[in-house]
Amino acid sequence: MFCNQCEQTAKGTGCIKIGVCGKTDEVAALQDLLTYAIQGLSLVANEGRKNGVVDDQVNRFSCEAIFACLTNVDFDPARFEQWINTAVTLRDQLAAKVKTAGGNIDFAAPAYSFTPASSIDGLVAQGRDLDFMNKLDENEDLRSLKQIIVYGIRGLAAYADHAAILGKEDDSVYAYIHETMADLASTGQDLNQLVALTLKCGETNLKAMELLDAGNTGKYGNPTPTSVPLGAKAGKAILVSGHDLNDLELLLKQTEGKGITIYTHGEMLPCHGYPELKKYDHFYGHYGTAWQNQAKEFPEFPGAILFTTNCIQKPADSYKDKVFTTGLVGWPGLVHIGESKDFTPVIEKALELPGFAQDTDKGSVMTGFARNAVLGVADKVIDAVKNKAIRHFFLVGGCDGAKPGRNYYTEFVEKVPEDCMVLTLACGKFRFFDKDLGDIGGIPRLLDVGQCNDAYSAIQIAVALAGAFECEVNDLPLSMILSWYEQKAVVILLTLFSLGIKDIRLGPSLPAFISPNVLNVLVENFECKPIAATPDEDLKTILG
Incomplete structure (x- = not known):
């Protein structure tokens, strides 16, 4: 195992046995192999664009698969097996279309001809042998720039995926991802070329963030300054952590009239500023903080917990039974809410658990100072x-x-x-x-x-x-x-x-x-x- 993509990496150099985030050697190998498979798919997608062949499914899947490799998103080996096989299937299907359109699919890069093993153990062995990050380039500085680009694309894919969920897409974002991932499938770039790709990643991300902003404000309104209680209401409760506004809205709709109060955690605090979210009477307040206190916050929460997207520590066994995930988030043994977005299991668990015994007042905080509020x-x-x-x-x-x-x-x-x-x-x-x-x-x-x-x-x-x-x-x-x-x-x-x-x-x-x-x-x-x-x-x- 080798992973140095986050700030907490072991000894400030890289995790080599198990990730400080809880990621296993097995999952690390599968993430590397998935990234490699996406390179092969990107080679074909990039050639397809040159010949007028653009596949929406390939675009969306590419972002989801790359996002899944971001820190603290998914630690479930079975899901990585599915993604790796899907990447290869989509690659081969798209290659046939590109060839028919007159494109050249005779790629020398090994990522294009990659054949996945037939079992998880075999895939893990392939990922370990690949040693993906260390072999991006023999030159330390070129390898460093390539890692910056790969990690930058993982962040970009996250923003693009969030935006696409809200119906906001721009093919220039997908085009950059495919072109750059394809380019990184080979060596020979010089320092200036890689610096240019690095800055292009940032420039493309600005577009992705603009799309996401349009999606959030277009659907939920412009945030307004809002006071958010830090205490609790007596009664049943669900805590939502992560980033996904769409999942929060769906949960709010499905819990209306059920006697359940919805609380935010971590990055979900700003959701209280959106007019179309704070209109729900049972959307009440914010519980806890973020990383530094999670170990004590989650076990103490007396209701169900829903994790969306990333930035969440792996839940301990002591409270796993009340944790649910959605979107790309997943760990072995947890109940995952699929594409149906039916939150019934979360709701039933909340009704089963005791909830808060009494009202508590812990003060409040202000949120909602997005650009419209500040520029106002x-x-x-x-x-x-x-x-x-x-x-x-x-x-x-x-x-x-x-x-x-x-x-x-x-x-x-x-x-x-x-x-x-x-x-x-x-x-x-x-x-x-x-x-x-x-x-x-x-x-x-x-x-x-x-x-x-x-x-x-x-x-x-x-x-x-x-x-x-x-x-x-x-x-x-x-x-x-x-x-x-x-x-x-x-x-x-x-x-x-x-x-x-x-x-x-x-x-x-x-x-x-x-x-x-x-x-x-x-x-x-x-x-x-x-x-x-x-x-x-x-x-x-x-x-x-």
């Missing part, structure tokens, strides 16, 4: 900057994680001066989301922009402010202090690079898959740097 008070913000009531903006966001060192972000926000504002998004905010920072001229100093899926909103806020001040984003009194954990954070960083945004501070540690020479390129071109040892050092450097 842009005139006040601009005046406050001109009048020096607001000295600086800090975007403190990104992923959370369990490894020590992330208390930096809590301390940073606590120490931000009172004449500065903090915008935040993604699960990293759960280190400080309940802090009362007060306000500046009636505008809260801490603004929750939303999920990591809402990074498009944060970018648009920055672009709009730059337009208002007639300057570039890099000239704004704005600093980005980002935390990363998995591959959606990687592709967001690539998106920021593609936009030319500089002076980003990243932590709590730098990616193990970035070689020293590649890191130098990022530093020289984008002035990207690791967070300092303490928040005080960074604040002093930024504010003077």
